[in-house]
Amino acid sequence: MRYGKFGLLVVAAATAAASAGLLVSAGGAAVAAGGGGPTPPWISTETVQPEGFVTFYNAQGQVVTGGNLTDPTMAAYAVASAPDTRTGDFKAALFAYTPVAGENPLLWSGQEITLATAYPNASAPGAIATTANPVVSGGADVDLAQYVSNIPNTQTASGYPGLYDIRLETSGIGQPDNPDYFYETVISVDTSTGTWSVDYPDYTQNTTTTVTASPSTETTPGPITLTATVSPTADSAGTVSFWTGYGTSSPTQVGTTQTVSSSGTASVTATPATGTTGYTAVYTPPIGSADIGSTGSLSYFVGVGATSTTTTLAGSPGPSSPVSQGSSVMLTATEVAADSTNPAGNVQFFQGTTSLGTQAVNSSGVAVLPTTALKPTGPTGAAVTATFTPTSTSYSPSTSNTLTYTVNPVAVTPTLSGPHQVGQKETCSEGTLDTGVTASYTWLAGTTKVGTGATLTVPASAYNKELTCQVTVQDDGGTVSAPATSAAAKVALGKALTATKKPTLSGSHKVGKTERVKPGTWSQKGVTFSYQWLLNGKVIKHATKSTFKPSKSDKGKKLSCRVTAHLTGYASGSATTSSVKISS
Numbered sequence: 001m002r003y004g005k006f007g008l009l010v011v012a013a014a015t016a017a018a019s020a021g022l023l024v025s026a027g028g029a030a031v032a033a034g035g036g037g038p039t040p041p042w043i044s045t046e047t048v049q050p051e052g053f054v055t056f057y058n059a060q061g062q063v064v065t066g067g068n069l070t071d072p073t074m075a076a077y078a079v080a081s082a083p084d085t086r087t088g089d090f091k092a093a094l095f096a097y098t099p100v101a102g103e104n105p106l107l108w109s110g111q112e113i114t115l116a117t118a119y120p121n122a123s124a125p126g127a128i129a130t131t132a133n134p135v136v137s138g139g140a141d142v143d144l145a146q147y148v149s150n151i152p153n154t155q156t157a158s159g160y161p162g163l164y165d166i167r168l169e170t171s172g173i174g175q176p177d178n179p180d181y182f183y184e185t186v187i188s189v190d191t192s193t194g195t196w197s198v199d200y201p202d203y204t205q206n207t208t209t210t211v212t213a214s215p216s217t218e219t220t221p222g223p224i225t226l227t228a229t230v231s232p233t234a235d236s237a238g239t240v241s242f243w244t245g246y247g248t249s250s251p252t253q254v255g256t257t258q259t260v261s262s263s264g265t266a267s268v269t270a271t272p273a274t275g276t277t278g279y280t281a282v283y284t285p286p287i288g289s290a291d292i293g294s295t296g297s298l299s300y301f302v303g304v305g306a307t308s309t310t311t312t313l314a315g316s317p318g319p320s321s322p323v324s325q326g327s328s329v330m331l332t333a334t335e336v337a338a339d340s341t342n343p344a345g346n347v348q349f350f351q352g353t354t355s356l357g358t359q360a361v362n363s364s365g366v367a368v369l370p371t372t373a374l375k376p377t378g379p380t381g382a383a384v385t386a387t388f389t390p391t392s393t394s395y396s397p398s399t400s401n402t403l404t405y406t407v408n409p410v411a412v413t414p415t416l417s418g419p420h421q422v423g424q425k426e427t428c429s430e431g432t433l434d435t436g437v438t439a440s441y442t443w444l445a446g447t448t449k450v451g452t453g454a455t456l457t458v459p460a461s462a463y464n465k466e467l468t469c470q471v472t473v474q475d476d477g478g479t480v481s482a483p484a485t486s487a488a489a490k491v492a493l494g495k496a497l498t499a500t501k502k503p504t505l506s507g508s509h510k511v512g513k514t515e516r517v518k519p520g521t522w523s524q525k526g527v528t529f530s531y532q533w534l535l536n537g538k539v540i541k542h543a544t545k546s547t548f549k550p551s552k553s554d555k556g557k558k559l560s561c562r563v564t565a566h567l568t569g570y571a572s573g574s575a576t577t578s579s580v581k582i583s584s
Helices: 013-018 144-150
Strands: 054-057 063-068 077-080 089-097 110-112 135-137 163-172 182-190 195-200 208-214 224-231 239-244 252-259 265-270 275-284 294-302 309-316 329-337 345-351 354-360 366-371 382-390 403-405 415-417 425-429 438-445 448-452 455-457 466-474 499-501 504-506 515-518 528-535 558-566 573-576
Touching: 054 063, 054 163, 054 182, 077 089, 089 135, 144 163, 208 275, 224 239, 224 275, 224 294, 239 265, 252 265, 309 382, 309 403, 329 345, 329 382, 345 366, 354 366, 415 466, 425 438, 425 466, 448 455, 504 558, 515 558
Parallel strands: 208 294
Antiparallel strands: 054 077, 063 195, 077 135, 089 110, 089 163, 163 182, 182 195, 208 224, 224 265, 239 252, 239 275, 275 294, 309 329, 329 366, 345 354, 345 382, 382 403, 415 425, 425 455, 438 448, 438 466, 504 515, 528 558, 558 573
16 A cells, blocks of 8 residues: 555554454554544444444454455454443344444444353453453454445544444343444455455554573574563553464464563563574563554574574665665675575665565675665665565574665546536545545646535536646645646536526516516526526516516416526526416
8 A cells, every 4th residue: 555544554564464454553653543533423422432443353363454455254253341241142243334423333233243252251262261352253254345345434524434333332131233233343445456444443652672591692493581561561461472483374483472570571481493483472562452552573594504684775865865766776785694604594675664675685795675665764864774685594584784764655547437517516536544644635627726625516616617636745744745636527517407496486476467586596506597487387577586466367277486596607597487377
């Protein structure tokens, strides 16, 4: 993806593979603090307030904040943030509901998307196994892609488009799912990318996890102590699990899940094999927390006489000046061993914790990665590094120096969708946005500004003019891109005006007495009117005012008036009054 919409989709591809397609926070604080955006408009006005919110976890117990619509289930586990207040419940299931502006949320259309599963679940990882709060364990029934197709969100009211309500509801013997006792989390769905992300509640606290080992190296296999340190320690209540093969399809847990101490640490004992073993520590916040979990990794080497290596990283262009998002950067890693050889192996390149790609070193110890994948950064930039992993255990791995690149965001050419017609909704799409990047929209009819925001109800002043949308993007450091402008669309005449309340006649309906026409109400404001009086459905010449006085020759005939509404930019529309019989 080019950008991460709402700031909650995650960027650790290796971790995503570990969770079978689910996107999770990894490699430190990969999820931006602050959540998905404004609080959905119905949250504070719900007539029945939820018991709490729902947190999603992968099979290893790490918090999941997004995923693919076609995943069989949203997460391996969904956990309520608080205990159930209704006694007798022991099963829980997830339901999806489609918001409708102005309608009671309890009346929204929805569907059960998982089977009901029993809780507590002692076989779940970490704190999920011991919590008394309701837990949904897998239980796939309907994937989100099916649900969105069945009950799509077609709302246009502010704060509603793209959002879906996910509720965890509980049940027990003799008492069905009760919508008055539920836990609520709101997700944002992007059908263009086929993904979902948590939009509410907000995530409020980033964490960082680092891993150390004691002893730091061994010459022969033996027990070591792995220690994970979570910071900030004031918010470190939670658990840590340790893994080998994390980021693959079959990770293996090392020891048992540990509770973080008051000093922010957790430890396990491991016995690495000869050579290099990769260990990953996964910090999971406590049940009910809105904090953001994190991971840390360590490569541990066991061997005799391992020769150290040094990796040096250079970039072209270098990091001394900002580069633009999408521009090409050539990263070159050069590795050399302490014995002056260039051992075989691979170099993985990173921006922060996000892998940019892996290249094998050549016989000269050089690995080159051309990339256009650097993501936008704040003005302080982001670290770009390279890690060398030797093929032979006779050599030790090494991590390069750090290049700090400042990457300015670039707006892509936006696209317009809509009927390109006065009075109708037009949408400007800039695509999916990276975490921390926001877009600003300006609408132009010719050279005249006619609106802002991603959507526009096309004004009458735009009729017969070229409509364009101009977009700039801004990173979280305040750097604003150059504008990008959509292709122009010629604005068509608006739909014909219609009477929402039919015009009527007033008067005594007698010869010589004045009849008046009330024009009624119409589909647009600010309309003007013209009039044509009719006798027995035929036009009365020159009778084109809002009043008419029947003559003796009109006695016994049926009188009516056709009212035509006019408004610049819209096709005119007509409506005719009911007829009245003229008497003496």
